[in-house]
Every structure is written in C-alpha cells, then in structure tokens.
Amino acid sequence: MTAADDTVREDPTHASSRAALAxxxxxxxRRLDGVLGGDHRGLLPGPGTEPGEARPYEPGDDVRTMDWSVTARTTVPHIRQTIADRELETWIVVDLAPSxxxxxxxxxxxxxxxxxxxxVGFLSATDGSRVGMVVTGRGRPRVLRAxxxxxxxxxxxxxxxxxxAEVGPGxxxxxALVAVRRTxxxxxLVVVVSDFLSALTWERSLRVLxxxxxxxxxxxxxxxxxxLPAVGAALLQDPDTGEVLEVDVxxxxxxxxxxxxxxxxxxVHTALRRCGAPVLGLRTDRDWVRDVIDFVGVRRQGGFPTGDDLSRDLPDGDDDEVGR
Incomplete structure (x- = not known):
C-alpha cells in the first residue's frame, strides 16, 4: 500500500462517529416521527400565527385566545383558533461548554x-421549513446558516x-443569542441546548429574542x-480550568x-420561565426518547414543563467513583 493510499483512508474514530450519528x-x-406525527411535526405542538375558525371555550383553553367579538354576539365564550405556519425557521443554539x-x-x-x-433538526427541516445553528466557542460563536x-x-x-467543547470571551x-438576533x-423557533451550569448572563438577550x-x-x-454522593476522599476536577481538588465528600x-x-x-428555570421558554429536561441516565415523548404530551395538553423532573428518581450513586 502506498503512502497516498494512507492519506485517503478514513479515520476509524471519525467513521465510528458518523455511524453513530446515522x-x-x-x-x-423511526421512533419519534410516528409518535409526534401530524401535518407539522415538532417539539412545540400548538398554535400558529394565521387566524382560523372560532369555537366554544373549553376548560383548559388559553384565555389569551378569547374571541371577544364572537363571545359578545353569541353570549357564549369562544376562542379563536389559529392555523399552523407552513414554513418555519428554527435556530438551534448549542452551548458546548467543557462540562x-x-x-x-x-x-x-x-x-x-x-x-x-x-x-429538532429532523423534525423541523421538512415541508419548506429551515434549520440553522449557532455554536458557542472562543472569540465568536460559529453560525451555520438556516x-x-x-x-x-x-x-x-x-x-x-x-x-x-470550549467557551471563551466573545x-x-x-x-450566541445575540448572533441569533442579528441573523x-x-x-x-429558537431552541437553546445547554447544561446551564454557567452564570446567568444570558437572560436579557433571551428576553429580547x-x-x-x-x-x-x-x-x-x-x-x-x-x-454528589458521599464517597469520602475524592478528586474533583474543574472542566473549564482543569484544576484538580482533593476533598472529603x-x-x-x-x-x-x-x-x-x-x-x-x-x-435558571425561573429565568427561562420569565422568557416564556418551556424546559425539556434530558439526563444521561435516562431514555431521552421517552423524555421527549413525555414533554410533547404535556405540551399537547396545554402544560408548560419547567424542568422540575430533572432532579427526580436519581440513581443510587453511593458506591460509585466520583468523576468530577
């Protein structure tokens, strides 16, 4: 085999990564398309922006959709339904912090x-809809057009x-949120994906968006x-600085x-709620597909998930080695 052949051989790590993404x-x-099926699939099922027909009010309906003119004419409370938008633009903001x-x-x-x-991408990039992404980094966020x-x-x-996984000044x-506002x-729809472990410096930008x-x-x-399980002596490392600290937990x-x-x-969740952002909580020890399905089910019933389920049913880690 020649040296030229070695240069074109695909990196096994890269090939494995691409296979995992496939x-x-x-x-x-296969699993989510069928469960979240409809004319317009997505993680936020609900109203669009085009006005539709009026119907009688039912308990649980959003009072902000009340049609007061129809209510006055009929003396029966009515709400104004809306038609789903046909072509939407979704921006995914990915916070790739070292953690x-x-x-x-x-x-x-x-x-x-x-x-x-x-x-978000595969459920959104259909029927003329577009998806863009902004990724945090050092110096400036990376913007991938929609x-x-x-x-x-x-x-x-x-x-x-x-x-x-690095985040620096700029x-x-x-x-990244400012970049979305400019682009x-x-x-x-703006989807923010993060572990939200950093300082809450982003709320104002989110409110503007x-x-x-x-x-x-x-x-x-x-x-x-x-x-953090009480495991006694442990080495804890700061993922941002690499500093290692020995502590007795x-x-x-x-x-x-x-x-x-x-x-x-x-x-964090209070700030997100003030900005009108429902929270989809995903945890490394749980089935994320089940979490997505549960989230959409709550949204379809008019609920507003706040991320409280993140701290429920934690695994027993008393005997595990602490890795952070």
Missing part, C-alpha cells in the same frame, strides 16, 4: 446534545459531534450535576452541594 437519525425518524465532555457513569452530556439537535433538508441536518450533527451563550429575520420568536430550552444534565458536603446545585437550577 443510527441517531434512524432512531429519531459537556465530562464522562461520568452514564457517558457524556454531548450525547444528549447530539440527540436534541437530531430531534436551510432545509436532511443532508443539512446531518452537517449540523457532524459539527456538534466534532466541535471542541463566544459565550449570551453572545434570524423571520418569526420562528422572545419578542419575535418562540422558545424551547433543552436542559441536559448528569446526575452528578444534581447530587462527607454527608454534610454532599448536602451543601445538592442545595447549591438546586438553587442554581431553580434560578
């Missing part, structure tokens, strides 16, 4: 980021799979983001960790 596409199209690549007992959170991008088709979604997935989540000219766009927040988490420290993590998570 399996992910099949999983989304995404921390490998715990159940794998890294990047796997869930890929699943979220695949789900277009349609499955081939484009595959390119987005490869970008998420291969992009380094390329933070807040900067997305049409009303559409909420004036013109609908929102969905995908909160990816590992059980160790929520609770006793019951008191584990309780303090869980309380502080819960306070930060509550602050």
């Amino acid at each position: 399996r992910l596409e099949l999983l989304v199209t 995404m690549d921390v490998v715990g007992r159940y794998g890294s959170k990047r796997r869930l980021v890929e699943a979220a991008v695949a789900t 277009t349609g088709g499955r081939a484009h979604v595959r390119r987005l997935l490869e970008e998420v799979s291969e992009a380094p 390329g933070t989540l807040d900067d 997305a000219r049409r009303h559409g 909420a004036v013109r766009h609908d929102f969905l927040a995908v909160h990816v988490a590992d059980p160790l983001d929520i609770a 006793d019951d008191a420290l584990a309780a303090d960790y869980r309380r502080e993590a819960g306070a930060h998570r509550d602050a």
Whole structure:
C-alpha cells in the first residue's frame, strides 16, 4: 500500500462517529416521527400565527385566545383558533461548554446534545421549513446558516459531534443569542441546548429574542450535576480550568452541594420561565426518547414543563467513583 493510499483512508474514530450519528437519525425518524406525527411535526405542538375558525371555550383553553367579538354576539365564550405556519425557521443554539465532555457513569452530556439537535433538526427541516445553528466557542460563536433538508441536518450533527467543547470571551451563550438576533429575520423557533451550569448572563438577550420568536430550552444534565454522593476522599476536577481538588465528600458536603446545585437550577428555570421558554429536561441516565415523548404530551395538553423532573428518581450513586 502506498503512502497516498494512507492519506485517503478514513479515520476509524471519525467513521465510528458518523455511524453513530446515522443510527441517531434512524432512531429519531423511526421512533419519534410516528409518535409526534401530524401535518407539522415538532417539539412545540400548538398554535400558529394565521387566524382560523372560532369555537366554544373549553376548560383548559388559553384565555389569551378569547374571541371577544364572537363571545359578545353569541353570549357564549369562544376562542379563536389559529392555523399552523407552513414554513418555519428554527435556530438551534448549542452551548458546548467543557462540562459537556465530562464522562461520568452514564457517558457524556454531548450525547444528549447530539440527540436534541437530531430531534429538532429532523423534525423541523421538512415541508419548506429551515434549520440553522449557532455554536458557542472562543472569540465568536460559529453560525451555520438556516436551510432545509436532511443532508443539512446531518452537517449540523457532524459539527456538534466534532466541535471542541470550549467557551471563551466573545463566544459565550449570551453572545450566541445575540448572533441569533442579528441573523434570524423571520418569526420562528429558537431552541437553546445547554447544561446551564454557567452564570446567568444570558437572560436579557433571551428576553429580547422572545419578542419575535418562540422558545424551547433543552436542559441536559448528569446526575452528578444534581447530587454528589458521599464517597469520602475524592478528586474533583474543574472542566473549564482543569484544576484538580482533593476533598472529603462527607454527608454534610454532599448536602451543601445538592442545595447549591438546586438553587442554581431553580434560578435558571425561573429565568427561562420569565422568557416564556418551556424546559425539556434530558439526563444521561435516562431514555431521552421517552423524555421527549413525555414533554410533547404535556405540551399537547396545554402544560408548560419547567424542568422540575430533572432532579427526580436519581440513581443510587453511593458506591460509585466520583468523576468530577
């Protein structure tokens, strides 16, 4: 075999990654397409922007859709239905912080980021709709223009799979949201995928975007983001700086960790709720497909998921080695 032949041979790691992404596409199209089927599939089933017919009000209907003129004429409360938009533009904001690549007992959170991008992308890039993506980084966010088709979604997935997990000045989540505001000219959907472990510097930018766009927040988490088992002596590493600290994780420290993590998570979800963003919680130790289906079921019933389920039914990790 010549040296030239060696240069064209595909990197086994890259080939394995592409095969995994292909399996992910099949999983989304086979399992989620059928469950979330309809004229217009998506993670936020609900009203569009075109006015439709009026119908009598039923308990649970959004009072903001009341049609007061029909209600006055008939003396019976009515709401005005809307017709789903035909061509939508979706922007996926991916926060690839170093914590995404921390490998715990159940794998890294990047796997869930890929699943979220695949789900949003393959369910959105149909019937003339377009999908774009902004990825955090160093210096500036990386912007991939919005277009349609499955081939484009595959390119987005490869970008998420291969992009380094690093965030620096000028390329933070807040900067990525500003980039979306400058790029997305049409009303559409903005999906923010993050573990939300950084400081809450992004709320104002999200509120500005909420004036013109609908929102969905995908909160990816590992059980160790929520609770630290009392395992005694452990080495904890900061994924951002690489600093390693040796600590004795006793019951008191584990309780303090869980309380502080819960306070930060509550602050994040409160900020998202103020911006009108429902929260899809995905956890490394759970079936993300089931989480997506449950989320859409709640939305179809008029509910507003807030991410509270992230801290439920944590696995027993008392005997596990702490990897963070």
